[in-house]
Each structure stands twice: as C-alpha cells, then as structure tokens.
Amino acid sequence: MHESMKKILEKIKEYDKILIFRHFRPDGDAVGSTRGLAEILKLTFPEKKIYLQNADFSEYLSFYGKEDELLPDEEYADALGILMDTATRKRISNQKFELCKEYVKIDHHIPVEDYGVIQWVEELRSSTCEMVAAFYDAFKDELKINAQAATYIYTGMVTDSGRFRFRDVSGETMRLAGVMLDQGVDTDTLYSHLYMRDFDSFKFEAYVHRKMKISPSGVASIYVSKAMQKKFNLSSEEASSAVSYMDSIKGSLIWLAFIENQDGSIRVRLRSRFVTVSEIAENYRGGGHACAAGATVYSKKEMKKLIAEADERLKNYKENNEGWL
Numbered sequence: 001m002h003e004s005m006k007k008i009l010e011k012i013k014e015y016d017k018i019l020i021f022r023h024f025r026p027d028g029d030a031v032g033s034t035r036g037l038a039e040i041l042k043l044t045f046p047e048k049k050i051y052l053q054n055a056d057f058s059e060y061l062s063f064y065g066k067e068d069e070l071l072p073d074e075e076y077a078d079a080l081g082i083l084m085d086t087a088t089r090k091r092i093s094n095q096k097f098e099l100c101k102e103y104v105k106i107d108h109h110i111p112v113e114d115y116g117v118i119q120w121v122e123e124l125r126s127s128t129c130e131m132v133a134a135f136y137d138a139f140k141d142e143l144k145i146n147a148q149a150a151t152y153i154y155t156g157m158v159t160d161s162g163r164f165r166f167r168d169v170s171g172e173t174m175r176l177a178g179v180m181l182d183q184g185v186d187t188d189t190l191y192s193h194l195y196m197r198d199f200d201s202f203k204f205e206a207y208v209h210r211k212m213k214i215s216p217s218g219v220a221s222i223y224v225s226k227a228m229q230k231k232f233n234l235s236s237e238e239a240s241s242a243v244s245y246m247d248s249i250k251g252s253l254i255w256l257a258f259i260e261n262q263d264g265s266i267r268v269r270l271r272s273r274f275v276t277v278s279e280i281a282e283n284y285r286g287g288g289h290a291c292a293a294g295a296t297v298y299s300k301k302e303m304k305k306l307i308a309e310a311d312e313r314l315k316n317y318k319e320n321n322e323g324w325l
C-alpha cells in the first residue's frame with residue numbers, strides 16, 4: 001500500500017466538509033475518480049458534506065448528469081480540498097480550490113509539480129480511478145461502496161487505459177477492475193454510452209481518414225479548423241476525438257491531432273505506441289504521459305515545426321529499435 005493512502009484517509013476523517021476538484025476539459029478518469037470518491041465518502045461518512053466543485057462540464061460524460069453547484073467562496077475556508085487526476089494546479093477546473101483550508105493531491109500523471117499537504121502520486125497506475133479502487137480495496141472494512149460509485153470508477157479505469165489496452169495496465173488493474181465489477185456495474189449501459197456516436201461523427205471520421213497526412217517517417221496528423229468543426233456540427237470535444245481515429249495505422253507510431261480553438265490557438269493531442277511523446281509536448285507548453293500528451297501551438301508554422309520534431313523522433317526510434325509495429 002502506498003504510504004500516503006492512510007494519511008489521506010486520516011485527513012478526510014479530520015474534516016466535516018470535503019470539496020473535490022479535477023482538471024478542466026475532463027475525461028472519463030477525471031469525472032469517474034471525483035464522482036467515485038465522492039460517492040464512497042458520502043456513503044461512508046453520511047454526516048460529512050461532500051461536494052464536487054468544478055467550473056466546466058463534459059458533454060461526452062453528460063449521461064452522469066450535472067455536478068454540484070459552485071458554493072460561495074466563504075464555504076471553502078473550513079474545507080479539505082481533494083485535487084484529482086491533475087499534474088499541475090493551473091489545470092484545475094475551478095481555481096477557487098486555493099481557498100480551501102488545506103488540500104491534497106491524488107494523481108497518476110508524471111509528477112511535474114509538487115502541491116498539497118499530502119501527495120499520493122503513482123505514475124505507474126493506469127488511471128486515477130484505479131487508485132480510487134485501490135483506496136477502497138485497502139480500507140474496505142471501513143469504507144462503503146455501491147454500484148453507482150463502482151460504475152464511476154470503472155468508467156475511468158476503462159477509458160484511461162484505452163479499454164485495458166495500454167501498457168500501464170497491470171494484473172493489479174484487472175484485479176481492482178474485478179472488485180468494481182463485483183459491485184454490480186451495468187456494463188451494457190456503460191459501454192453503450194461510451195461507444196454510441198451521432199451519424200455526423202462517422203462522417204467526420206471519414207473526413208479525418210481522407211485528409212490526414214503521414215510524414216516521411218510515419219507520423220500521422222490531422223488539422224481540424226474551426227470551419228470544419230462548424231461544417232460537421234462538432235463540439236470541440238468531438239473534434240478532439242480525431243486523434244483516436246488514427247491510432248492503429250501500421251508504422252505510424254506517433255499520431256497527432258491539431259484542433260483549432262475558438263481563440264485561434266491550436267490544441268495538440270499527441271499519441272504514440274513504443275515512442276515517448278511527452279517530451280515533444282513539453283516543448284510546446286504541454287506535457288502528459290509518455291504515450292499520451294497534450295500541448296498548445298499558436299500558428300500553422302509552429303504546428304509544422306512540432307510535426308517535424310515528431311518525425312525526427314520517430315525516425316531515430318525506427319533506426320535504433322526493432323520489433324515495433
């Protein structure tokens with residue numbers, strides 16, 4: 001058991017009010033881990049006030065409904081903040097977390113910034129939800145769970161691991177996923193929510209496959225302008241899913257989606273197998289995991305530079321490694 005787990009449980013016990021935060025532009029892991037932990041704490045400590053305090057919302061996960069309304073500032077002063085799935089404080093969705101009396105960090109990203117009175121960071125975990133499952137499992141004599149909490153947690157375990165496909169999935173991941181399934185997760189409904197797409201989205205996928213480019217060494221990339229997002233009637237979240245349409249092209253070990261933001265800046269999503277791409281992201285105001293990272297560029301010129309850097313990296317990788325696909 002990680003040494004911080006017990007400390008976090010003790011800290012939770014000290015407080016009557018607990019506010020739970022996550023990163024902005026939430027994914028299944030951010031939403032699942034915060035909702036899952038909140039549910040476990042509500043069940044276990046019915047006398048405590050537990051609130052999700054986030055300033056944005058995910059359309060993709062809207063089947064889970066809205067999160068809690070933001071509390072007035074003065075409500076933060078006597079609360080413990082739990083900041084989840086977020087490597088750096090500036091990525092927290094609701095910056096008012098700073099008003100909390102104390103806060104702790106629970107995360108599985110590469111630790112680039114220390115923050116919080118207790119930090120429980122395990123970068124080898126496949127998801128923050130896996131950590132919440134481990135937390136429940138470690139203290140299951142004390143903590144309560146139900147099918148709803150397990151479903152939130154299982155959602156993040158499934159989505160952040162690419163459906164249990166990425167290399168950080170361990171035997172422990174699967175054992176903990178089993179612990180969650182045993183609580184009665186309705187996987188038919190969950191997977192329907194995760195996989196169902198509007199017809200427009202299939203047309204967009206066809207567009208991505210038609211327009212994507214492959215660099216000399218095999219970097220696949222697509223640029224999705226604001227005009228295209230409008231044409232296909234896409235939210236920026238839907239447009240961002242373009243990256244996953246390029247994930248299994250033989251020889252393309254790096255694939256990149258460039259999504260134009262409303263303000264003209266360009267969100268970059270970097271993905272890879274075998275090759276590390278987080279270092280490229282770090283050169284362009286970003287970061288993330290070795291094989292899944294994000295960044296921002298401010299012009300087409302900068303976009304081309306990033307692609308050239310990725311191409312060079314892939315070239316080196318292919319020259320110096322064998323057995324890649």
Ligand code: AMP
Nearest residue numbers: 269270285286287288289292293294295
């Ligand atoms: P995304 O492509 O936005 O899903 O991001 C992939 C991974 O990289 C996630 O784990 C993000 O938390 C991380 N990430 C994305 N953008 C940034 C950024 N600007 N700075 C640091 N990490 C990021």
